[in-house]
Each structure stands twice: as structure tokens, then as C-alpha cells.
Amino acid sequence: MTLEEKLAQLVGFWVDQGDEVVAPMAGEMATSTRYEDATAHGIGHLTRVYGTRPVEPLERARWLWAEQRRLQSQTRLGIPALVHEECLTGLAAWKAATFPTPLAWGAAFDPELVERLGRAIGRSMRELGIHQGLAPVLDVIRDPRWGRVDECISEDPYVVGTIGTAYVRGLQGEGVHATLKHFVGYSASQAGRNHAPVSLGRRELEDEFLPPFEMAVRSGAVRSVMNSYTEVDGVPVAASTEYLTGILRDRWGFDGVVVSDYFSVAFLQTMHAIARDRGEAAQLALEAGIDVELPSGDAYLEPLAERVRDGRTPESLVDRAVLRVLTQKEDLGLLDARFDEAPEAVDLDDAAHRAIARELAERSIVLVSNDGTLPLGGDGRGSAPARIALIGPNADSAEALMGCYSFANHVLAHHPGLPIGFAIPTVREAIAARYPDAAIAGVQGCAVDGTDRAGIPAAVEAAREADVALVVVGDRAGLFGRGTVGEGNDVESLELPGVQRELVEAVVATGTPVVMIVLSGRPYAIGWALDGEPGAVPAAVVQSFFPGEEGANALAAILAGDRDPSGHLPVSLPRSAGAQPYSYRHPILGGPNEVTSADSTPVRPFGHGLSYTEFVRSGLRVDPIVPTDGTIEVTVRVRNAGSRAGADLVQLYARDVVASVTRPVAQLLGYCRVELQPGEEALVRFEAPAARLAFTDRRFERVVEPGRIELWVGGSCEHEETTGSFEFVGPVHPVGGEAPAVTRAAIVRRTGGSPD
The missing domain is CATH 2.60.40.10 (Immunoglobulins)
Known part of the structure; x- marks a missing residue:
């Protein structure tokens, strides 16, 4: 192989990259390289072929099959591209099923079900010619102010490890390589800020943050790992030989491929300032153990080639990475693959997908408090409410049911007017279907965010006229400031966004029984709704972490008593933002004591979850x-x-x-x-x-x-x-x-x- 052919195998090309912000600082890193030029010597990865813009899956599959044939016939080595895609809440493609977010996986405490989920997602990916999925996230939650909490599974490393490894087994059982994210320490960032430095002691790293990754490597035989953006004690993980080689390969025996989180090689120059230029950044990353630069070749192409040609970077580093990449392609069957016929039909949201989505959503819903108001009846045990007030900014929103990495919130937000592409009833629609004879008054009351209180009086009036008021509050997932939770949406307060607390309290004051339903991507400080005086708090509080396309139907079944709630908190419900970071696995000094007036005790502990039975x-x-x-x-x-x-x-x-x-x-x-x-x-x-x-x-x-x-x-x-x-x-x-x-x-x- 020539040097150019080797380097081509170590990079991706983002076919559809444009102005949409679907990765950190993507606009600043956009390349002007023509696709034909970038693939002249072959290409290692094709980046997010289905998940960057809303493209018809079958049309894109036909393009992909033709492109793979072109790479086989018109490049000297004839090596097809490896296609990778996001798959955190389902395949990130238009019209594909959207499942509960990983925090809901944790709430279900059901590894076997999550393995079935991984298989369903893997089957869709394989049918569309996708070879590698950028999931699961194995970051252990430490601070709910961090916007990426909804991508995580739990604050307990054993729960993260067992459930994350189950997902790996499911995905890879369908012939798609899983990718562990984000190795390591990302979720321990200072003040819950994305990309912030991490100050972790070695013992805490070993006992709290590494175990889930070790389990997925040693027990799950995962084939790919992605580095963390962060720096740990001053050393960026993307340049850490200690982590990416010493721990991952030498200690644990990992023999797969390490891919960079998007642009993180270039970030060694631009955000960490430990490299003078992109070429030096490339060498640092290669030495540490990053084999593939994603999403494109900002550092591993010409900047690295220049250093290899003049002898500053040993070509043996390139050869080591290329061997790993080609081994991965061989394992996936790509080196001998035939791309004769693209699929003629594919159902990315079939009955099997929806059944798993429903079951996982039902098992993940947490009944946090209940004075006996729930279940609402109509399940053969009691009369159904005749008048229901359905209030809140998330009561009639499909987007409120999906996480940050769902295709709808990640990509379609840039394309207003386009349909989501699959059935996803809102809470209002699901309640109306469950109680067809009830008079339902729908009032938004307020937005998810902002200070507009003009709708609260109408919500109060609707509640006064109802037998029960369902107040649906929480988050709207998005990216980098577009939303209240998600990547780049970190917060300083753990109060419900906007004036949602005021809305709930105003409705509770009417005296009508209130069920507060929280649809969110992080746990909020809602002690005011749980531990206040009787009559001044909601009759029941239900927590649902972005439950996906069947989430509203699952909520309706739980509220009605058709299903017994069985979800449990995978993360403590915080007392306040000032009590963070927090873990129930704290030593004695990490809890309340007589020598401090600050109390870190959560308002509801890890593992809490009520039932309709005893x-x-x-x-x-x-x-x-x-x-x-x-x-x-x-x-x-x-x-x-x-x-x-x-x-x-x-x-x-x-x-x-x-x-x-x-x-x-x-x-x-x-x-x-x-x-x-x-x-x-x-x-x-x-x-x-x-x-x-x-x-x-x-x-x-x-x-x-x-x-x-x-x-x-x-x-x-x-x-x-x-x-x-x-x-x-x-x-x-x-x-x-x-x-x-x-x-x-x-x-x-x-x-x-x-x-x-």
C-alpha cells in the first residue's frame, strides 16, 4: 500500500456534512474536499450516510451499494468503506424506530430486554449496509447538570456495565460492531460542563469509571471504542497512551479499533493546546492508540502525510493502525463482500420494533410518589375519570418523548415541516385513546423554557373543572443550546426549566387531584413536589426518561392500571444543584454529618420505585x-x-x-x-x-x-x-x-x- 492508500483507510468522509450542527464545532471543522478526491485512494469510513440529513432509506441504500461497487472497481485496492452510524435510541435514520433513551434502559433494570433491543437495532443497520454503531454510552453519571445524562444508563457502574454489555451483545449478534463511548471519565467533568476538565483520583477512576468499559471489553468482546473529549488531570484522553493502550489493550486485551470522537484529534491543537498543528496532533493521537480519525481526515491526511514523508512521524505508527482497520473490515466480511443488489424493501419500524419499544417503555416508568390517586381506573377495578385536564408543555408533543440522539431531535430539528416518519402518539393522543368517553381539556399552560406565564390561568381553570389533572412537564432534548437537555445543554440549576414549577403549583392549589408526569433526560430537584405538606403537592409523581415512540401508550397503560409500574430510579433524585456531584456509592464523609450545614441527601434514593401492589x-x-x-x-x-x-x-x-x-x-x-x-x-x-x-x-x-x-x-x-x-x-x-x-x-x- 502507498502512504496515501494507508492514510485513506484511517479516516472517514462526511458525505452530507453541511450547515446543520449535529456535532461539536462541526461548522468550524467543515472540509471543502470533494468526495471524489477524498476517495481516490479508497476510504476507511463513510460518516453518517443515513443520519445527517433526512434521506429516503431505500434511495440512500441504492446509492451506498453503487458507491461500494465503485470503491471496489475504481480504486487500486478495491476495499469497500466501513459505514458507521449513531444508534443510541435506535438507528439514527429517517423513518426508523425510536426507542427509550439509555437512562430509561437503566430504569428498567432489564439486561435481557436491552439485548433484544440491540438485536432489533442491529438488524435494521445490517439491512441498510451499516457496519458500526456509535453506542452504547458507558459514562457513569455523577452530575445531572451535565447535558448528556440522558445518553447514560445509571450512576451505578455495575448497572452501566451489565446493561451496556447486554446492548453490545445484541448489536454485535446481528453482525454490527458496537462502539463504547466515551472512554473514559467524560461524565466527571467540572461543574457538569460539557468538554470541561476532569480531576479524577486514580482510585476513583479504577473503581467507578473503568469497570463498565472493562466488562464490555472482556465479557462483551466489543470491537470498537471511542475516546472521550475530556482531559483527565491535564492529559487529553485522545493523547493518552496510558488509557488507550496501557489500560485498554495491554491490561484488558482489547484487539479491536479505537475511533476518535468527532474532531477530537484536531481538538488536541485547538481546544487542548498540546499540539502546535494538525500534524503533531495526528502523531500524538496515533501514538496514544487512536486508529481512525472521525468524522473526516482533518489531521490524518495531508498534515500526517507531511510528517511521515519528512521522517518526523514513524510510518510504523500508520501501519499499526491500518492493520487494525483492515482486520476489522475482514471480520465484518467487507474485503470479500459483494454489492450486487441493494435492498428493495426494508421496514425500520416493524411490529417487532414497536413491541420492544413498548415493553421497554413500560418497564422503565418510575412511580415516584402516589397517595392512592393512581391508578386512574377504567381497568376493571374502578370507574374511569369523566373529566380529565391534560396540562403542560409536554402533554401534546412527540418531540418530548425522544432523546437528544433521536433522529427527530438530532436532525429533523434543522428541517422544520418534514414529518417524523413513524407513528409516535403524544400523551394527549394516548390518553384520549385510552379514555374515549372522557371529556379531555388540553391546556399548555407554559412553554418548556422561558418566562411566559400567560397560559397558567387557563390551566388552572381547566383543572378546577376536572376530576383529575395530568400535568406533563420536563425537558425538550436538543443540541448545543437548542433545548433544555442533550449534548452541550448543560445547566447551572436543577429546577424544572422555565416556569413549569409555577404551573404545577398553581394547578395543585385548585384542590383537584394532580398527577405530575416528568418527561425528561435528567433527574430534576423536585423535592417541592414530593415532600411538601399534604394538599400542597401533587397526588402522584411519575418519572419517565424520554420513553420513545411507544412511550405515551406505555404511560397511558401505567396511569390507567393496565400495567403495574415497575421502573426504579437508576440515578438519585437530587436535592439541589449545589449538592452535585453526587453518588449513592459515597463514603461516610460524602453523606450528611454534624459538621456541615449542607445536605447532599437525595430526595429519593437510587433504586426507588413504587408499585400498585405491595x-x-x-x-x-x-x-x-x-x-x-x-x-x-x-x-x-x-x-x-x-x-x-x-x-x-x-x-x-x-x-x-x-x-x-x-x-x-x-x-x-x-x-x-x-x-x-x-x-x-x-x-x-x-x-x-x-x-x-x-x-x-x-x-x-x-x-x-x-x-x-x-x-x-x-x-x-x-x-x-x-x-x-x-x-x-x-x-x-x-x-x-x-x-x-x-x-x-x-x-x-x-x-x-x-x-x-
Whole structure:
């Protein structure tokens, strides 16, 4: 291969790049290179062929198949391009299904369902000739002020790892390579600001931020990783040999391809100022371990070629990256692929897609509070409301159901007037369909953002005339200031945007029962709606993290009682912005104490979620002695003590009482969804390798130490309903070199119960 042919394999070309802002500083980085010139020696990636503009999928597929044939026949080496696309909430293409956002995946606590989701998305991508998906996001949430929280799964690294790895298995099971984002530390940015510096201690990085990535690499066999934009302790990750080679490849054995987040190689010059020019930036990135520059060749083409030609950059660095890229293309079957006929028909939103979207949305909805107003009836258990006031800026908005990386909010926002391209009923439409005989008064009340209060009196009047008022508030996802949450939409306050709180409080003051429904991409500080005086707070609060195309139907089913709510908070509901960053996995000093007047305690803890039935957990049993290299075996009984069927999330927590370094006051050891009929009881067994409680000691070695461990099961990390303890015995046991430990959970016996 000539140098030009090698470098061509290390870059992408953004075919449709224009004025739309769908990546950070994209306008400033736009290239004027003609496509024909850019592909004269071949090309490594085609960037977002379907996901940059609204193009008819089949028409674009015909173009893509023809273009792949051209690359095979009219370039010297005949190597097809690898096509990559965003796929965080579904394939980012016009008319493709839009699923719940990843924060909703976390709320569902259902890895098996997320694996099915990954397979459905992967199938659509494969049918359209897409080879690599830029998902999942494995950043551990630390600060809900950060705009990209809706792309994340949870504040718990084990939940992030198990659910993220399930998505990887699903996507790659359909022959599409997944890409882990954003390696590493991105979500720990100062003050929750996008692209801000990160100051992480080595131990916190090892124990909190690296484990999800390690699990997806070692257990999920992921084939691609994307670097983080951030700098950790002054070193940009895009130039960190320690992270991109030392940890990722040398320690974990990753043998896939590392791709740059968009423009991050050039950012080494323009935003981090550790490179004098693009050529030096290219060398730093290559040395660190970035194989492919995306979305285009700002640094890896001519700037890098010049340095290689004059001997400043060893060509061996280029050869190393090219070998990895060609190996990936061979693994995908691209080197021998035939592109004879483009697909003649494809359904990107078929019944299977919608069934998964509905199930995931239903399982992710969290009932945060309820005085008995919910369910609303009409489910055979009570009379349906005759008059419903449907209030709020998100009550009749399809966009409010979708996350930042949905095609509608990411791309179609630049093309007003174009239809979304698939069915996505709003909350108003879903409620009207569920209650066809009810008189529904729809009043917006206020916008998502802004200070206009003119609509609040009409909302109040509608509520006074109703049997129940559904007030739908929250976010509008978008990019870089276009919205209230999403990439680049970081905030200083965690109050509901605009005057939405005033709207809710005014409606509550009417005395009509109010159900506050929060459609959002981050948790907000809504303690005022949960812990106020009776009569001054909503009768019920429902949290739904951007639930996707079937989200409104799922909400209607939950509100009516057709389905029992079973979602749980994957992230703590914050007390205030001033209490951030926060993690339920904090050490003792990270919680409230007598020497500070500031209280970081969340208004509702990680794992919280109510039901329409009642679950009782009891009889936790564990062997009193466990070797430091052994297995922790725990059994617990959970009984549905209510009168209707439901699903409990059995949450097993642990606390290391005394250790050589400070440890969290609570750590999720395992979890299991258990569906139970009224009166039914299940015996649940957890088998957790001792390594699940390993940590980084003072010598920065990962170990299991002897000592006492307390256990509990309850309705959240703070609810110690049934408890036990055991003693780790034996020598300090080093952990490393194997796949991360996973707790196995299973129902071993069911007794009692009757059909609902």
C-alpha cells in the first residue's frame, strides 16, 4: 500500500456534512474536499450516510451499494468503506424506530430486554449496509447538570456495565460492531460542563469509571471504542497512551479499533493546546492508540502525510493502525463482500420494533410518589375519570418523548415541516385513546423554557373543572443550546426549566387531584413536589426518561392500571444543584454529618420505585464465612402482599464495614426482576463472586480483603428491609486478569399466588 492508500483507510468522509450542527464545532471543522478526491485512494469510513440529513432509506441504500461497487472497481485496492452510524435510541435514520433513551434502559433494570433491543437495532443497520454503531454510552453519571445524562444508563457502574454489555451483545449478534463511548471519565467533568476538565483520583477512576468499559471489553468482546473529549488531570484522553493502550489493550486485551470522537484529534491543537498543528496532533493521537480519525481526515491526511514523508512521524505508527482497520473490515466480511443488489424493501419500524419499544417503555416508568390517586381506573377495578385536564408543555408533543440522539431531535430539528416518519402518539393522543368517553381539556399552560406565564390561568381553570389533572412537564432534548437537555445543554440549576414549577403549583392549589408526569433526560430537584405538606403537592409523581415512540401508550397503560409500574430510579433524585456531584456509592464523609450545614441527601434514593401492589422482602440468608476467593451465596424471599400482579426489583446491597481505604456506604451487589401474582412468594438466589466486592487498595492493586460485610435487600439503596452479614476470611486476594465478576440471580422456588 502507498502512504496515501494507508492514510485513506484511517479516516472517514462526511458525505452530507453541511450547515446543520449535529456535532461539536462541526461548522468550524467543515472540509471543502470533494468526495471524489477524498476517495481516490479508497476510504476507511463513510460518516453518517443515513443520519445527517433526512434521506429516503431505500434511495440512500441504492446509492451506498453503487458507491461500494465503485470503491471496489475504481480504486487500486478495491476495499469497500466501513459505514458507521449513531444508534443510541435506535438507528439514527429517517423513518426508523425510536426507542427509550439509555437512562430509561437503566430504569428498567432489564439486561435481557436491552439485548433484544440491540438485536432489533442491529438488524435494521445490517439491512441498510451499516457496519458500526456509535453506542452504547458507558459514562457513569455523577452530575445531572451535565447535558448528556440522558445518553447514560445509571450512576451505578455495575448497572452501566451489565446493561451496556447486554446492548453490545445484541448489536454485535446481528453482525454490527458496537462502539463504547466515551472512554473514559467524560461524565466527571467540572461543574457538569460539557468538554470541561476532569480531576479524577486514580482510585476513583479504577473503581467507578473503568469497570463498565472493562466488562464490555472482556465479557462483551466489543470491537470498537471511542475516546472521550475530556482531559483527565491535564492529559487529553485522545493523547493518552496510558488509557488507550496501557489500560485498554495491554491490561484488558482489547484487539479491536479505537475511533476518535468527532474532531477530537484536531481538538488536541485547538481546544487542548498540546499540539502546535494538525500534524503533531495526528502523531500524538496515533501514538496514544487512536486508529481512525472521525468524522473526516482533518489531521490524518495531508498534515500526517507531511510528517511521515519528512521522517518526523514513524510510518510504523500508520501501519499499526491500518492493520487494525483492515482486520476489522475482514471480520465484518467487507474485503470479500459483494454489492450486487441493494435492498428493495426494508421496514425500520416493524411490529417487532414497536413491541420492544413498548415493553421497554413500560418497564422503565418510575412511580415516584402516589397517595392512592393512581391508578386512574377504567381497568376493571374502578370507574374511569369523566373529566380529565391534560396540562403542560409536554402533554401534546412527540418531540418530548425522544432523546437528544433521536433522529427527530438530532436532525429533523434543522428541517422544520418534514414529518417524523413513524407513528409516535403524544400523551394527549394516548390518553384520549385510552379514555374515549372522557371529556379531555388540553391546556399548555407554559412553554418548556422561558418566562411566559400567560397560559397558567387557563390551566388552572381547566383543572378546577376536572376530576383529575395530568400535568406533563420536563425537558425538550436538543443540541448545543437548542433545548433544555442533550449534548452541550448543560445547566447551572436543577429546577424544572422555565416556569413549569409555577404551573404545577398553581394547578395543585385548585384542590383537584394532580398527577405530575416528568418527561425528561435528567433527574430534576423536585423535592417541592414530593415532600411538601399534604394538599400542597401533587397526588402522584411519575418519572419517565424520554420513553420513545411507544412511550405515551406505555404511560397511558401505567396511569390507567393496565400495567403495574415497575421502573426504579437508576440515578438519585437530587436535592439541589449545589449538592452535585453526587453518588449513592459515597463514603461516610460524602453523606450528611454534624459538621456541615449542607445536605447532599437525595430526595429519593437510587433504586426507588413504587408499585400498585405491595412487596415484602424477608429471610435474607448468607453463609457466615466466605473465602476471599470464594462465592457469596445469598437467598431472600419476596412476596406479593397486595391484590394485583406486579414485578419487584430485588436489590441486593453490600457495605464493607472496615477496609484499608474508605469504601461506599452502599454498593449494589446484584439485582433481579421478579414477576409475582397476588399472594405469590419467590425464593431468589444470588451467587456473587467475591471479586464483586474487590477494590483498589493503597498500592493501587485490585484486591478482596478479609473483613466483615453487611448485606441487605430492600426497595432502594437506603431501605434495609431484610439484612444479614458475613466475614471474608483468608489472605488478601488479588483480582485481575479475568473478566469482571458478575452476580448471577435466579428464582429457585415459587409458592402460593393466584391469578390477578
